[in-house]
Amino acid sequence: DAGVTQSPTHLIKTRGQQVTLRCSPKSGHDTVSWYQQALGQGPQFIFQYYEEEERQRGNFPDRFSGHQYPNYSSELNVNALLLGDSALYLCASRRQGEEPQHFGDGTRLSIL
């Protein structure tokens, strides 16, 4: 039973570019959340998707957007990348209304 999978594992971009990160939830899960974890910090909630809609959003600018597909997989898009966007981006999935969330191993994004 595959857990949460994320791709790519590492990514290097330059300022101003845009990036798309991908997540496949654990089998049986329908809800996907995205978190940003800066070095030495705890994960910060970006947003959550359920039934292909954004259900809740954290304190992140509109440069951060997402999408959920009918198969429950999800994408995180970040436009106009800034140096401060360098972080580990984590995807977590669960069945709606249930805990706990299961995390993927993340995508390490570096902005030069």
Next chain:
Amino acid sequence: QKEVEQNSGPLSVPEGAIASLNCTYSDRVSQSFFWYRQYSGKSPELIMSIYSNGDKEDGRFTAQLNKASQYVSLLIRDSQPSDSATYLCADPPNFGNEKLTFGTGTRLTIIP
């Protein structure tokens, strides 16, 4: 806005000793707490969840929740080198709030 404060460490403990990790939280209606362990470069892994006041023991791990003081702790007995990791406390989703609110994490090193 929920907040979780965590003793940021780093914390070094001799092998075989007790490691003590602590968090305080701001949301008086929080009913439960999670503890995650995160090895370097890996995703957070849920190791303990506590849903009521008092203590919960699971092997070498004991979680304590004090709702009156808005305080939660994790004790690791007979610490092993494999316990070396960053430990994150998290206030889980509740009452329509869909996000996990994490502390900043405490980096624990067990000294052989």
